[in-house]
Amino acid sequence: MSTQQLPANTIRELNESSEPVPFYEALRKALKKRKVKIDSVCPPADPVARRILEEYGAVFVADKKVKPPPVCVFTTEEQVAKFQEEAGVKTEYIAYDHVELQPEALKHLLKAREEAQKEGLDITPRDGAEAARRNYEDSVRLWNSRFEPALDYWLSQGRLTAEQVNRLRGLPLSQQVAEVLELEKTGIYFSKDLSKSILYSIAAPGTSQHIHMLAFDVNEFENPRIREIMAKHGWFQTVLSDLPHFTFLGLKEKDLPKRGLRSVEVNGQVFWIPNVVGTHPGLDK
Ligand SMILES: [Zn+2]
Structure with missing residues (x-):
């Protein structure tokens, strides 16, 4: 994740347009389709797992072409390596840096970059190879x-x-x-x-969306047009206050409320976070 920091008072919630679904309801549905139970992925009774889920859990309600992690918190390198192998790692050089992501995520990142380049813009990795895949x-x-x-x-x-x-x-x-x-x-x-x-500021060990190979830190995140292009290609900001960090969900923005996510604006940037109203610590300050 990034080192960008923001004062808490710049956070405000946006009005939702389409019918919002609570995160846990959307999550249960999404996990059922993948034939897994929430207790085996992220036991809600475990306060740390629950907190991780509510901060970084957008990946669990992503499109079916995306492989979410089998657990909220990986605890060993072996476990991470096995997941990354199963998910499939695709590699591409972007601006001389090695970018490794899940195949679907990389495909749509390259499409987004192509669109940006047509407009004389660019989408490049922040902090080199660390912008995409990370290990345990x-x-x-x-x-x-x-x-x-x-x-x-x-x-x-x-x-x-x-x-x-x-x-x-x-x-x-x-x-x-x-x-x-x-x-x-x-x-x-x-x-x-x-x-x-x-x-x-940084994910807890074993919990980063970069481990899931579904995250990419973008140098040009401050350009609203870049954020628009990323969103058009299924890349959204789902970790509150982490300004350069984008998550591949492979969904259309208008469908995100149905997937249990709600939008919050921080310093003019829109974040789609799990719709767990009232319990999100970032909004309680
Ligand atoms: Zn990041």
């Missing part, structure tokens, strides 16, 4: 790039003791994530600028 280790490394400096900061501010910091560092990853999310409820934030949840 990448996600752990990126997590630590936020987790570690935040620990140092909160220690220096006296909000965490050396003992707490050492304990947090020593925890297994899944527990570390759970405790970070708990601390954030008390205002001890772990995002890059320490002002909001780490989940808007």
